[in-house]
Amino acid sequence: MAGSQNHNSATLATPAGGQGSVGDYLALLKPKVMSLVIFTAVVGLLAAPGQIHPWLGFMTILCIALGAGASGALNMWYDADIDAVMQRTAKRPVPAGVILPEEAFGFGLALAVASVLLLGLTVSIPAAALLAFTIFFYVVIYSMWLKRRTPQNIVIGGAAGAFPPMVAWTAVTGTVDAGSIALFLLIFMWTPPHFWALALFREGDYAKAGVPMLPNVAGRAETKKQILIYTLLLIPTVLAPVATGTGGTLYATAAALLTAKFLADAVALYRAGDVAAENAAAKRLFGFSVLWLFALFAAILVERLAGLPVLGAWF
Amino acid sequence: MTRPLEPFSPEDMARRRRRNIALAVVLLGLVGLFFITTIVRLGGNVAGGGAP
Known part of the structure; x- marks a missing residue:
């Protein structure tokens, strides 16, 4: 390893990467989409018949927000090539080159696992299962499968954005x-x-x-x-x-x-x-x-x- | 595939330090979340009479 042979920090050789700021990682979460997800999930939580402790309600919304952020990061990892040629998305952290695709993938995957585990362990296993399915649907069914293959991508893929109030509802009632x-x-x-x-x-x-x-x-x-x-x-x-x-x-x-x-x-x-x-x-x-x-x-x-x-x- | 090797600049090190601080805050927040959730769930179970 080059670095181990020369301990002068000015000449330490390191792989490219590690360039993203905290703000770049926050941008991977698609904050605008996340804000709509949080809003609809809060409505689902409050509209559901039944009671949930306010703290567990907060945990539910937090986990849904993290799951939405994870979906956004994994989407940006997979779609970096098409994001780079679209004016609307060219400045996203991965196509802009400040975050490597593998960094976005690791970040998104870690968040996805954390959000599902946290919701399942602290609030409700059925809601956690639905959250896991939501992330899977957005990343695999929509981003990887439908988006580049069919003009009906939005019709079917729209389900991913429709699940969050259902996840919150399920956290209260335990059922769909x-x-x-x-x-x-x-x-x-x-x-x-x-x-x-x-x-x-x-x-x-x-x-x-x-x-x-x-x-x-x-x-x-x-x-x-x-x-x-x-x-x-x-x-x-x-x-x-x-x-x-x-x-x-x-x-x-x-x-x-x-x-x-x-x-x-x-x-x-x-x-x-x-x-x-x-x-x-x-x-x-x-x-x-x-x-x-x-x-x-x-x-x-x-x-x-x-x-x-x-x-x-x-x- | 190998990537080109580049030295970290002072800016890179500053960004890394800010990321580490953010990660520390997140981990501490997680500890707090688990603590409060444990108290909430434990309190609910005690009030409900606990497990038979």
Whole structure:
């Protein structure tokens, strides 16, 4: 070993790597995605029927956040090659060269194991099992298998982002039931129109990276049609929390108004005549879709915190 | 595959030191998490009458 032959620190030879700062490692966790995961998980925790000690509730959210961070790090390890050619992702720590792929892999794997073990040992084994499946689904099913193979990647892969409220719900109840499935469906059905709107105005990025997103495989017209179809499917989906007794009057009102606006934006995008108008409409829909999801979960959160009654399950 | 060998610069060493401190904080936090969780679960079990 070179270093053992010369102890002068100025000439110590070491392998490349070890360049990442604490901030770079935090960036591997995809903090923006993590914040949405935490928010939806908190709603799942509070909406679940039953009681959980506040500390164990905190541990549940912490473990779900760590699991989401682990998924982000493992995704950045696997997708470093396509991240490097996409403008939106080129500055991520791995393609930027400040963290080696193997460092990101080790960091992500350690976090994944830690988050699942911590949740299983301290709170609930069924919830830990569901968290492990969530990480597996995002990393292996979505990132490794679907993302580079099919334009339906987002449709199936969207499940990974929909599991966190279900994991939190399971930490309270010990089981997966209709109420948690309703929250799952909200995110699951929201994902395709949200990401296809992004893919429309970032079409060049995905095409350059060779990722088969709907606009660069089926064309812009087909993408606009699919966005409209999935937005129409959101209408029965938003009823699910009401039907299962998870959402009350506030939620139902917010769902009706916001979904009407979502549909109006999807119709405007469908009717947009040229690329510039399409991109503008797609950006508007993308931005509103984030607000839509946040507001619907916030409505359920407010109902729980204020002790407002739910409308009663339909079955 | 071998990577090119490069000496650590003072900046590299400073980053490494900050990473080590962050790791120490995380490990200490983990100790605290396990301690509080043990107290919470133990307290709940004692209040509930414990195992038969």
